[in-house]
Amino acid sequence: MSELTGKERISRQLKHLPVDRIGVFEAFWQYTMRNWENQGKVPPNACPVEHFGLDMLLCEPCNMRIHPQAQDQVISEDEDTVTLLDGNGATLRRHKKHDTTPEHVDFSIKERKQWLELAKPFLTADTATRLNREAYRKARQRAAEKGLFFCWVGVNVFELMHPICGHENMLLGMALDPEWIEDMVNTYSELILQLQQELFAAEGPPDGIWYWDDMGFRGRPFMSPDMYRELIMPAHRKTIDYAHSLGLPVIMHSCGFIEPLLPYMVEAGIDALQAIEIKAGMDLLRIDKQFGEKIALIGGLDARPIANNDLPGITRELESKIPIVKKNRGFIMHSDHSIPESTEYETYLYFKETGLKLGTY
Amino acid sequence: MTDFAALQAAVLKGNRNDVKDIVQQAIDNQEDINAILDRGMIPAMREIGERFSRNEAYVPELLIAARAMQAGLTLLEPLIAASGRKTLGKVAVGTVKGDLHDIGKNLVAIMLKGAGYDVLDLGVNCDIGKFEEAVAQGASILACSSLLTTTMPYMKEVVEHFKGRKVKIIIGGAPVTQDYADEIGADGYGEDANGAVKIVDKLFQEA
Numbered sequence: 001m002s003e004l005t006g007k008e009r010i011s012r013q014l015k016h017l018p019v020d021r022i023g024v025f026e027a028f029w030q031y032t033m034r035n036w037e038n039q040g041k042v043p044p045n046a047c048p049v050e051h052f053g054l055d056m057l058l059c060e061p062c063n064m065r066i067h068p069q070a071q072d073q074v075i076s077e078d079e080d081t082v083t084l085l086d087g088n089g090a091t092l093r094r095h096k097k098h099d100t101t102p103e104h105v106d107f108s109i110k111e112r113k114q115w116l117e118l119a120k121p122f123l124t125a126d127t128a129t130r131l132n133r134e135a136y137r138k139a140r141q142r143a144a145e146k147g148l149f150f151c152w153v154g155v156n157v158f159e160l161m162h163p164i165c166g167h168e169n170m171l172l173g174m175a176l177d178p179e180w181i182e183d184m185v186n187t188y189s190e191l192i193l194q195l196q197q198e199l200f201a202a203e204g205p206p207d208g209i210w211y212w213d214d215m216g217f218r219g220r221p222f223m224s225p226d227m228y229r230e231l232i233m234p235a236h237r238k239t240i241d242y243a244h245s246l247g248l249p250v251i252m253h254s255c256g257f258i259e260p261l262l263p264y265m266v267e268a269g270i271d272a273l274q275a276i277e278i279k280a281g282m283d284l285l286r287i288d289k290q291f292g293e294k295i296a297l298i299g300g301l302d303a304r305p306i307a308n309n310d311l312p313g314i315t316r317e318l319e320s321k322i323p324i325v326k327k328n329r330g331f332i333m334h335s336d337h338s339i340p341e342s343t344e345y346e347t348y349l350y351f352k353e354t355g356l357k358l359g360t361y
Numbered sequence: 362m363t364d365f366a367a368l369q370a371a372v373l374k375g376n377r378n379d380v381k382d383i384v385q386q387a388i389d390n391q392e393d394i395n396a397i398l399d400r401g402m403i404p405a406m407r408e409i410g411e412r413f414s415r416n417e418a419y420v421p422e423l424l425i426a427a428r429a430m431q432a433g434l435t436l437l438e439p440l441i442a443a444s445g446r447k448t449l450g451k452v453a454v455g456t457v458k459g460d461l462h463d464i465g466k467n468l469v470a471i472m473l474k475g476a477g478y479d480v481l482d483l484g485v486n487c488d489i490g491k492f493e494e495a496v497a498q499g500a501s502i503l504a505c506s507s508l509l510t511t512t513m514p515y516m517k518e519v520v521e522h523f524k525g526r527k528v529k530i531i532i533g534g535a536p537v538t539q540d541y542a543d544e545i546g547a548d549g550y551g552e553d554a555n556g557a558v559k560i561v562d563k564l565f566q567e568a
Contacts (some may be wrong), residue, residue, distance in 0.1 A: 008440065081461065081486060093485070095461050102510060103461040103485045167464055170425060175375060175421035183542070217555055218535040279536045294467045304536070307510050340511060 001361065005147030006055030007207055010036065014208065014249040014271050014296050016329045022322070022359030023055040023149075023341070026339040031097055034341075038164060041345040052352060055332070058210055059142050060153040061132045062195045064160055064188070066119045067205035068129045072306065088164040097341075109165045111173065112180035117165055123187050125141060125194035125285045132161065137203050144229075152196065152206040152253065155234040156213040158222075160188045167222070174227055189235035193242050200246065209243040209250045212357045216256025226263045233268050240269035251298065257281040266294055276300030278336045296330030301355070303335040309347045315354060322358040333359060363387040365400040368433075371557075372405035375425025377432040384433040394437060394444045398477065406475030410555035413472075420468070423554075427471045433549050444469045447553055448479040450565045454485030454504040457515040459509030460510035465534060468554040469504055487523050496528050501568065502561055504551070507534040517545040530562050 002022045004012070009023045026343025028048050036042045042051055049057050070087035081103075083093040085312070086105045089108030109115050136152070143150035161184050162170045173181050200206075213236075214220050221228065249271035256279040258265070262273065273291070276282045276299040291297075301321065305313030324333040333355045339348055364383065371379035382403075387397050405552050409426040412418035418426075434441075454470045456462055463485050474480045483491050494505050501524070506532055518533050523530055524546070531549035532542050534557070542550035547562060551557030 080459070093461055093484075095459065098459075098461075098511070100507065103465075167420075170420040172424050175425045220413075220416055220419065222420050224422075227419070227421065244454065261462055266424075283548070304510060323491050342511060 007143070007147050007149045010149035010332065011207065011249075012057050013330050013332055016293070018329060020361060021356055021361065022326050023332040024048075024052075024356060025054050025334050026052070026333060026348075027334075027343050028255050029098070029338055031341040032339050036345045039153075039345065040239045046142055047096060052076055055149055055150040056151060057139060057143040058151045058153040059136050059206075061136035061199060062154050062192070063130045064134070064155060064166060064191065065149065066122050068126070078142045086163075090163055090166070104168075107164065107166045109168060111165075112177055112183070115165070115180060115184060120183070120187055121189055124189060125198065126264065127195065127198050130195055131199055133203055135197065136199060136343065137322075140204065141260065143207075147250065149165070150207045151210040152199075152208075153210040153212070154192060155198075156183045156211040156230045156239060156252075157188045158213045158215050158232055161185070170220060174223060174231055178231060182208070185231060185235045189238050192239055196242065204253055205246055205248060206249070208271075209239075209248050210253065211239070212253045214253075215261060215278070216254065216258040216277075216280060219257050221258050221261050225264060228343040229264050233264050236265065236268040236270075244269060251296075255280065259287065262287070262291060264361075266291060270295055272296035272298055272330070272332070274298040274334065280301045281305070282336070282338075285319055285324060288331070292325065292328040292330065296332060297325060298327075298332040299334040299336050300325075301333065301335050301351075303337050303339065306335060306347060306351050307340045307342050309342070309344050312352050314347070318351070318355050318358055322355055326359050326361070331359070362389065362390045363397065366396070366398070368401035369405040369408070370425050372402055372433070373409055375422065375429045377425075378417045380429045381436065384436050388436060388440065394434065394440050395446060397433075398446075400533060403434055403475065403477045406430055406472070407558070408453040409411060410472050410476070410558055412490040414553060414555040420423045421525065423468065423471070427475055430475055430505060432467060432511050450501050450561070451479040451481065451560055452502045452504055453481040453488035453492065453498075453500035454482055455491060455495075456485040456508075457512050457519065458486055458508045458517060460487045460507050460509050460512035461485045462506070462534075465508065465554070469506065469533065469551065469557045472554040472558050473504075473561060476560065476562070489519060492523070493520055496523075496526075500528065502529045502548075502564055504561070505532045505556060505568045507532070507533070507537060510536045516547065520545050520547050521553075529568075531557065531560050531564070 009019050065087035067087040072084040075083040090100040091105040092104040100211045145348050251272040252270040253274040302317050368383045395482045415497045456466045470482045472478050505516050521532050529548040533551040549560035
């Protein structure tokens with residue numbers, strides 16, 4: 001088969017159709033790219049997609065904060081961390097050098113009453129403040145010029161709720177006040193759809209939809225499969241159904257061990273699962289065996305040998321997985337989370353090139 | 362006569378009001394404080410931990426059980442202090458320096474408290490100085506959490522700093538494994554929050 005464009009390749013892989021080689025995509029920590037930039041390995045402000053020849057381009061054009069225009073207020077700061085009050089009324093302490101989950105210091109919203117007063121009335125589809133049309137338009141155009149698969153990216157309901165009230169309050173609410181959670185889920189899913197409708201009508205649709213919704217941690221999901229089905233799945237189904245009504249495939253990113261939820265996520269209609277985080281207990285080969293004919297799989301390649309610049313370890317990881325998972329034609333190469341700052345530039349190139357060699361049909 | 366089975370069931374179901382009612386009634390009936398804790402609330406929290414390990418209970422169920430137990434403890438605390446009851450031991454929990462993740466660490470703290478330990482929650486981004494302060498406050502075990510591969514090496518620094526001293530170090534977190542615990546010479550590894558309770562039980566029994 002002659003060489004396909006990224007758009008052709010990913011579009012076909014999401015339908016399990018024959019391709020020239022497996023697709024490739026990746027997430028890099030902010031400081032990973034900056035390190036490589038400082039070492040002169042990548043040009044200043046380089047786009048990793050174009051620099052490394054990846055197949056997909058993502059754009060997150062929707063601002064889903066309660067107060068989309070509110071600037072983060074610095075509450076305190078030390079050498080390593082900064083504590084901010086954000087547009088969701090959440091006080092979060094962030095590490096200055098890591099793009100990871102912040103410490104949850106406090107939340108203005110802890111239960112239904114505060115949600116009704118402080119959040120719900122403001123979560124309207126005010127497209128002037130919530131949509132970055134220009135960023136979407138430019139990214140869409142660039143993807144078309146470069147032949148990349150272009151995804152609208154946004155957060156789905158589970159990950160929209162906890163930034164306003166924190167995991168603990170949200171999970172307590174799921175057990176103690178499910179009607180409150182249902183109200184939040186409905187409000188956010190409606191808002192997602194309204195913003196997508198407006199944006200796609202004005203600027204044209206993307207090639208696919210990519211939702212972030214981290215629902216697990218090490219060894220287990222945050223909630224039981226029953227609770228997922230009752231409270232979260234209806235919103236997943238609704239937002240996925242809308243994408244499908246436009247002919248758009250849906251990629252769902254979910255960190256942590258979410259395998260017990262996966263049968264219901266597939267039932268809700270996902271076309272691809274992304275991340276497949278090994279250190280949380282996910283196993284690419286097991287998931288491929290169970291679900292590989294139904295959905296595409298993106299990720300599941302252990303980032304730890306990459307982070308340790310362990311080239312023999314990378315080779316073992318790739319050789320033990322890619323020849324097997326490529327058989328379903330729906331495997332897209334990606335680490336099981338992201339490329340951390342300890343990774344050397346040459347290590348990532350080795351990972352990508354070795355993987356694609358193994359993934360060529 | 363206190364219905365300990367009903368108290369256990371109320372904690373397991375996370376029924377805070379029932380826990381308050383049963384505990385208040387027990388207090389009014391001058392029930393032995395130790396019995397309320399050791400035959401009622403603590404076994405229930407240990408049971409929810411076991412269910413959590415077996416994936417029969419998830420974080421919401423664990424949180425509401427802990428909330429229900431706390432409601433009972435609030436009523437009991439003045440009496441516990443007056444009774445001179447000793448806890449099973451003092452454990453400090455903290456996420457190590459460079460790491461701000463707190464959910465896993467919080468779950469460990471909740472489960473240890475529910476199991477009957479005195480817990481010092483050191484928060485996140487804990488350097489060796491913070492762990493030293495905990496030891497000065499009587500912590501016999503330091504439970505170190507890390508979610509990032511980049512912050513795991515700080516656990517080794519903690520282990521090496523306290524090497525040769527009486528305090529024990531246990532570790533846990535998403536990227537952490539038993540192999541890593543062995544490699545750095547930690548005294549134990551908890552696979553999850555309930556696993557942390559089990560390793561703390563074991564270390565106190567051995568002490």
